[in-house]
Amino acid sequence: MASKTAAICRGISRRSSGFGVRSMSSWWRNVEPAPKDPILGVTEAFLADPSPNKVNVGVGAYRDDNGKPVVLECVREAERRIIGNQNMEYLPMGGSVKMVEETLKLAYGENSDLIKEKRIAAVQALSGTGACRLFADFQKRFRPDSQIYIPVPTWANHHNIWRDAQVPQRTFHYYHPVSKGLDFASLMDDIKNAPNGSFFLLHACAHNPTGVDPTEEQWREISYQFKVKDHFAFFDMAYQGFASGDPERDAKSIRIFLEDGHLIGCAQSYAKNMGLYGQRVGCLSVLCEDEKQAVAVKSQLQQIARPMYSNPPSHGALIISTILSDPDLKNLWLKEVKVMADRIIGMRTALQENLERLGSSLSWEHITNQIGMFCYSGLTPEQVDRLTNEFHIYLTRNGRISMAGVTTGNVGYLANAIHEVTKSA
Amino acid sequence: MVISLASASPSASPAMLENLKAQMKLGSSHVMFRKEKANPFIKTQSSGRITMALAVNVSRFEGVTMAPPDPILGVSEAFKADTNDMKLNLGVGAYRTEELQPYVLNVVKKAENRMLERRENKEYLPIEGLAAFNKVTAELLFGADNPIIQQGRVATVQGLSGTGSLRLAAVFIERYFPGAKVLISSPTWGNHKNIFNDSRVPWSEYRYYDPKTVGLDFDGLISDIKAAPEGSFVLLHGCAHNPTGIDPTPEQWEKIADIIQERNHIPFFDVAYQGFASGSLDADASSVRLFAARGLEILVAQSYSKNLGLYAERIGAINVVCSTSDAAARVKSQLKRIARPMYSNPPIHGARIVANVVGDPALFNEWKEEMELMAGRIKNVRQKLFDSLSAKDKSGKDWSFILKQIGMFSFTGLNKTQTDNMTDKWHVYMTKDGRISLAGLSLAKCEYLADAIIDSFHNVS
Numbered sequence: 030m031a032s033k034t035a036a037i038c039r040g041i042s043r044r045s046s047g048f049g050v051r052s053m054s055s056w057w058r059n060v061e062p063a064p065k066d067p068i069l070g071v072t073e074a075f076l077a078d079p080s081p082n083k084v085n086v087g088v089g090a091y092r093d094d095n096g097k098p099v100v101l102e103c104v105r106e107a108e109r110r111i112i113g114n115q116n117m118e119y120l121p122m123g124g125s126v127k128m129v130e131e132t133l134k135l136a137y138g139e140n141s142d143l144i145k146e147k148r149i150a151a152v153q154a155l156s157g158t159g160a161c162r163l164f165a166d167f168q169k170r171f172r173p174d175s176q177i178y179i180p181v182p183t184w185a186n187h188h189n190i191w192r193d194a195q196v197p198q199r200t201f202h203y204y205h206p207v208s209k210g211l212d213f214a215s216l217m218d219d220i221k222n223a224p225n226g227s228f229f230l231l232h233a234c235a236h237n238p239t240g241v242d243p244t245e246e247q248w249r250e251i252s253y254q255f256k257v258k259d260h261f262a263f264f265d266m267a268y269q270g271f272a273s274g275d276p277e278r279d280a281k282s283i284r285i286f287l288e289d290g291h292l293i294g295c296a297q298s299y300a301k302n303m304g305l306y307g308q309r310v311g312c313l314s315v316l317c318e319d320e321k322q323a324v325a326v327k328s329q330l331q332q333i334a335r336p337m338y339s340n341p342p343s344h345g346a347l348i349i350s351t352i353l354s355d356p357d358l359k360n361l362w363l364k365e366v367k368v369m370a371d372r373i374i375g376m377r378t379a380l381q382e383n384l385e386r387l388g389s390s391l392s393w394e395h396i397t398n399q400i401g402m403f404c405y406s407g408l409t410p411e412q413v414d415r416l417t418n419e420f421h422i423y424l425t426r427n428g429r430i431s432m433a434g435v436t437t438g439n440v441g442y443l444a445n446a447i448h449e450v451t452k453s454a
Numbered sequence: 455m456v457i458s459l460a461s462a463s464p465s466a467s468p469a470m471l472e473n474l475k476a477q478m479k480l481g482s483s484h485v486m487f488r489k490e491k492a493n494p495f496i497k498t499q500s501s502g503r504i505t506m507a508l509a510v511n512v513s514r515f516e517g518v519t520m521a522p523p524d525p526i527l528g529v530s531e532a533f534k535a536d537t538n539d540m541k542l543n544l545g546v547g548a549y550r551t552e553e554l555q556p557y558v559l560n561v562v563k564k565a566e567n568r569m570l571e572r573r574e575n576k577e578y579l580p581i582e583g584l585a586a587f588n589k590v591t592a593e594l595l596f597g598a599d600n601p602i603i604q605q606g607r608v609a610t611v612q613g614l615s616g617t618g619s620l621r622l623a624a625v626f627i628e629r630y631f632p633g634a635k636v637l638i639s640s641p642t643w644g645n646h647k648n649i650f651n652d653s654r655v656p657w658s659e660y661r662y663y664d665p666k667t668v669g670l671d672f673d674g675l676i677s678d679i680k681a682a683p684e685g686s687f688v689l690l691h692g693c694a695h696n697p698t699g700i701d702p703t704p705e706q707w708e709k710i711a712d713i714i715q716e717r718n719h720i721p722f723f724d725v726a727y728q729g730f731a732s733g734s735l736d737a738d739a740s741s742v743r744l745f746a747a748r749g750l751e752i753l754v755a756q757s758y759s760k761n762l763g764l765y766a767e768r769i770g771a772i773n774v775v776c777s778t779s780d781a782a783a784r785v786k787s788q789l790k791r792i793a794r795p796m797y798s799n800p801p802i803h804g805a806r807i808v809a810n811v812v813g814d815p816a817l818f819n820e821w822k823e824e825m826e827l828m829a830g831r832i833k834n835v836r837q838k839l840f841d842s843l844s845a846k847d848k849s850g851k852d853w854s855f856i857l858k859q860i861g862m863f864s865f866t867g868l869n870k871t872q873t874d875n876m877t878d879k880w881h882v883y884m885t886k887d888g889r890i891s892l893a894g895l896s897l898a899k900c901e902y903l904a905d906a907i908i909d910s911f912h913n914v915s
Contacts, residue, residue, distance in 0.1 A: 055777040056720060056751050060630055063787035066794060069581060090577060098575040105573070112566055116556040118548060119765045122527060155614075155797035162796055171518050189795035226514070261514055292513050306578045307802035318513045328521035335524060336648035337621055337796065338614035343766035344803040 067185050067425055075423040083421040084443060086434040089237065089402045090306055091369055094436045099369070101304050103361040107351040115347060122331035122339065124153020124312075125346035131353035132312040135269060135276055136283055136295050143287070143316060150326035151314040152334065153341045157267045157298030158186060160313035164263060164294050165194035166333045167315075167326075168228060177263075178219070178229045180204075182427060184237045187230060187265070201229070204239045209395035209407055211241050220254045228261045233295075234279040235268035235401020238429035242272070242400055248282045252289045262286055263294040270302040272401045274370035276363070292316045299349055301402065302366055308345030369433075373402065376435040380404075383444030391451060404430045412450040420446040525644050526885055533883040541881040542899055544890040547696065547862045548765055549828055552896045557828070559763045561821045565810035576802065581790040583612020583771070584805035590812040591756060591771045595725065595739055602746055606779035609786035611772050611793065612800045616726045616757030617645060619772035623722065623753050624653035625792045626774075626785075627687060636687040636722065637679060639663075641865075641887055643696045643724070646689065658682070663698050668855035668867050670700050676713055684718045692725035692754070693738040694861020697889035701731070701860055707741050711748060721745050726757040731861045733829035735761075735822065751775055758808055760862065761825060767804030832862060835895050842904035849912065862893045872910040880906035
């Protein structure tokens, strides 16, 4: 070893002044600084703010009533059980079979025939982002002429995902800025006017960023129209359990589509409902005609994953399969999810009441009409900037408030600030 | 084809519906019935008639064919399916103990216990990953006191092990150097081509393995790198070349650096075995440090799958050494932009383990000892295999390449037919390119393996 190192040192002193040393100019001259991510950049700015009054209602990560991140008790228990018992070996390319099985039950139903008939091609994915990306790449590869219809507005990263997958995007109407609810008529028009067989991205529940979900009846109409038009429904379900507090209820949209015989795609995430944000665990499923097709589709999804990350991370998957396959832990999880959802619903009520008590002349009903982690406040970018600059309140410039960041301690301050920036509106 | 179901009265009789359903069921089409209540959004045209909603379940993905099994990961799957007692898995490069069991390093167990005790949260990492991890990983690779780190000239982004880190770099190359080629060794790790193909980066091969000597075709290597268009990216294995186990000597590395500088190429290292090749972390990084010391801008992908046994947790990094800190900041921001639509931010668990182990002097030293043990076991197995082959093979064939090769793998020189014989007759699982993973070989099995190799080499063409 010593002689090797000595040889290298000799080599360095001989060559350091040699030909072609690019010490001053750079290969990366034309690399511009990327714009800050609109969502994650908010937290960075929040962390950098020294003000004691600062409030982070930016990124959608749950906080308890003290504004602290939460690790669920069921997760802690699962971690205790698995430590020392893992062998750290590569998962298969499709991820943890057990975790995927349990995850499909959540979306498709505990006793779903589709699962029994093995008609679902499913792989573990890197949370919701990874699931959407696998699907987008799969869509590009096997339906290269297709486009994706994305609601307006949507989670900003949806656009990035399908763009990097090189799938052209179209939009469809979703949010009605005046009612601050669903623009159902325009949505249905867009569904009808899209060419037959179009691919649509739908938020299964707790729409991000608006919190506006179709009613059950509206979902049935959408499903029906999808049948008429032979459209493909891709569900992004990032908040199952988080919307109403009941995972079964939150999966209603998907179940309606399944009843109607649609062959759907579905991205699921455990970031929020199990608080496993940083572990990056989720699932992509594609419902096929039969088992043979599901096997083929799964093999192709794995083929896409292999040159992206080879196989997905294990730790989070183990936590999930430990919890969901143990009835007591699963029950604990269900309770804890309900607590989180209920706290958010409580904060919605509190925020609205505070604003009304302050004598705001505007209507704030949408705060309690909307559901899930986010409230689309209706604030303009300029009003948002004022909230940040004058009141040290951090949120995305589209006016999306993460209700998970609202506490009994800050809801008054938040209401007051919102009232201040809107009262002259 | 869809026919809408509407009934005159708000509720049609369920029995009647069931009856119709039974009559209409045809093959893979299912008849879906739904009672349409008076609906403000839909005007129903018919009244007093019942029509059916025919859900035709034809998939959009009809034409999707079965993907071929992965040449590397597929081997383990085939091994699992084999019921023969003598079976041996020399496929995937995952370390095994002498008892052929997976090995979780003690330092990893200790780190995990500490993490559990601290009750750390599970919040999103920043897109670029865990800061503490990024710091220690760059220091481990380049040396903590390397000026390039002091000067902020290294853009480090946590990636999904080696694969994910290579992928980030590949997309970056496609975006900022459209049309630029990556030169990859012949042979190389099977997944390299997939990564560049899926990133739409053109690639070509440079000669590397010389089957006549079962060693390095150095002249071919130099010649091919020289001939490539100026400004190509040259993918180099930092140590323990996969699949051959054949590494350039220090003098050869110098010459490779010379030719790369001469041709204005960009060195792109894949470092998946730091510490695993020789047993020394610093020695195994010497090729990378040599290039960095010349003031070159380089890309380096790292993996902790093997050296920390963290296969399952997908932990690695992409490092881009830039000539200025400003360039490093810009490059880092663009790498983040590539990661965000792929997985948003990387997984925490493996990053924390590495940060804990490498960041704690006691654990770090303990790790170095464990690594020496692992690398040592592989060296012992190489010796035993060589001894067995030399003793059993009466043909006079020179098997010393087994000792000269380094790291987890050995390129046996067996061709595809011979490899098939290894599997079909001897139940030895390996990749078709003739690569065996010594990490999956025990001293106890060396003689059996020697028999298999000798038989395949001499009796099968």
